[in-house]
Amino acid sequence: MTTKTPAAEGGAPVRSDFLPFARPCIEAADIDLVVETLRSGWLTVGPKTHDFQRRVAEYVGVESAAALNSCTAGLHLAMVALGIGPGDEVILPTIDFTSGANTVCHLGATPVLVDVDPDTICATRDLLEAAITDRTRLLMPVHFAGRPCDMDGIMDMARARGLKVLGDAAHAIGADIGGRRIGSMADVTSFSFYVTKGITTGEGGAVTSTDPDLTARIALLGLHGMSSDAWKRYSDRGPWYYEVLDAGYKYNMSDMQAALGLSQIDRVDTFRDRRREIADAFTEAFTPNPCVTPPPAYTGGHHAWHLYPIQIDVDALSIDRDQFIKHLLEEGVGVSVHFIPLHYHPYYRKLLGHAPGSFPVAERYFDRAISLPIYPSMTSNDVSDVIEAVDKLTSHYRR
Numbered sequence: 001m002t003t004k005t006p007a008a009e010g011g012a013p014v015r016s017d018f019l020p021f022a023r024p025c026i027e028a029a030d031i032d033l034v035v036e037t038l039r040s041g042w043l044t045v046g047p048k049t050h051d052f053q054r055r056v057a058e059y060v061g062v063e064s065a066a067a068l069n070s071c072t073a074g075l076h077l078a079m080v081a082l083g084i085g086p087g088d089e090v091i092l093p094t095i096d097f098t099s100g101a102n103t104v105c106h107l108g109a110t111p112v113l114v115d116v117d118p119d120t121i122c123a124t125r126d127l128l129e130a131a132i133t134d135r136t137r138l139l140m141p142v143h144f145a146g147r148p149c150d151m152d153g154i155m156d157m158a159r160a161r162g163l164k165v166l167g168d169a170a171h172a173i174g175a176d177i178g179g180r181r182i183g184s185m186a187d188v189t190s191f192s193f194y195v196t197k198g199i200t201t202g203e204g205g206a207v208t209s210t211d212p213d214l215t216a217r218i219a220l221l222g223l224h225g226m227s228s229d230a231w232k233r234y235s236d237r238g239p240w241y242y243e244v245l246d247a248g249y250k251y252n253m254s255d256m257q258a259a260l261g262l263s264q265i266d267r268v269d270t271f272r273d274r275r276r277e278i279a280d281a282f283t284e285a286f287t288p289n290p291c292v293t294p295p296p297a298y299t300g301g302h303h304a305w306h307l308y309p310i311q312i313d314v315d316a317l318s319i320d321r322d323q324f325i326k327h328l329l330e331e332g333v334g335v336s337v338h339f340i341p342l343h344y345h346p347y348y349r350k351l352l353g354h355a356p357g358s359f360p361v362a363e364r365y366f367d368r369a370i371s372l373p374i375y376p377s378m379t380s381n382d383v384s385d386v387i388e389a390v391d392k393l394t395s396h397y398r399r
């Protein structure tokens with residue numbers, strides 16, 4: 001291990017140029033297909049969006065998918081379609097991005113937070129089950145970092161309790177459990193194609209379901225509640241005709257986004273496998289470091305490795321996590337934290353009344369967590385720089 005002086009104390013930084021925390025992998029084929037779409041004159045929802053929906057469904061292994069403008073829109077519409085409303089409770093982990101809990105609030109329902117497993121940082125069947133009340137309608141597990149939750153356990157428990165499961169798969173395109181892809185097991189699942197996620201459409205998302213009628217209803221709700229095939233039933237009236245079947249939303253994907261998605265989805269497994277290589281290199285390097293706990297490997301299938309969150313041993317170091325991050329940035333390595341527990345945010349603290357200490361595992365994780373850069377375009381030099389920067393700081397600041 002190196003004992004060089006950290007950049008924060010006047011030493012030379014590990015990198016002279018800054019390594020961003022995340023960067024989309026955009027290649028010539030992506031650009032060509034988007035440009036072709038621009039030239040086609042059809043920019044909004046149309047043939048490319050329909051193709052992309054088919055490709056997502058095929059990839060996940062379900063009959064159909066609904067492409068939308070975000071994962072958040074998918075979470076919202078899934079809950080609208082399932083009839084979640086005032087008085088209902090939706091259970092989700094406190095280590096989560098805010099969009100799931102926010103959409104629960106939009107519907108007048110109550111988000112009920114649970115703690116996470118200390119190894120996987122996912123909600124478990126038992127943690128979810130312990131939070132069930134007679135108002136619970138829905139469970140919303142998060143495949144955190146791209147690691148599949150225990151879907152068999154969660155689905156069995158939900159069935160026995162008469163509850164629905166909405167999977168937040170924002171991190172999990174490319175993940176599977178023994179070949180069964182995420183998105184093919186929960187009642188309904190929402191994926192994100194935001195710029196940092198497994199594949200990107202710039203902004204975008206898609207919903208899959210084991211029930212094609214539910215997917216169709218979500219697609220309808222995503223475009224003003226307009227029945228797009230109504231004109232077929234009234235063909236004498238012409239293609240201008242449509243019927244509004246519900247007070248829907250304006251959440252559709254555009255063909256420009258779908259073009260990028262069509263080109264990206266061809267490489268979803270390649271991207272995932274490169275992320276896996278980087279994760280393996282990190283884990284091999286950090287396992288001997290007594291100040292770093294790497295995320296555990298997943299042996300049940302494919303982990304999507306959207307994130308690589310390490311935990312640093314703050315008790316063995318003279319600096320805390322926030323200072324460690326500041327120093328990593330000064331070494332030229334972009335990092336982040338996923339996530340600030342929902343119950344720490346002023347809005348949810350006030351709404352739910354949780355004091356710090358309510359979810360000890362999540363809180364302990366949050367005090368130690370640092371997400372390292374992990375994306376397909378990172379070179380092996382980038383990977384060794386990240387390792388060198390972490391090792392440099394842990395050896396310098398070790399008590």
Ligand SMILES: *Cc1c(COP(=O)(O)O)cnc(C)c1O
Nearest residue numbers: 070071072097099170192194205
């Ligand atoms: C990114 C993210 C979302 C939101 O995805 P959008 O496509 O930006 O709406 C939801 N949940 C989690 C866990 C995320 O990381």
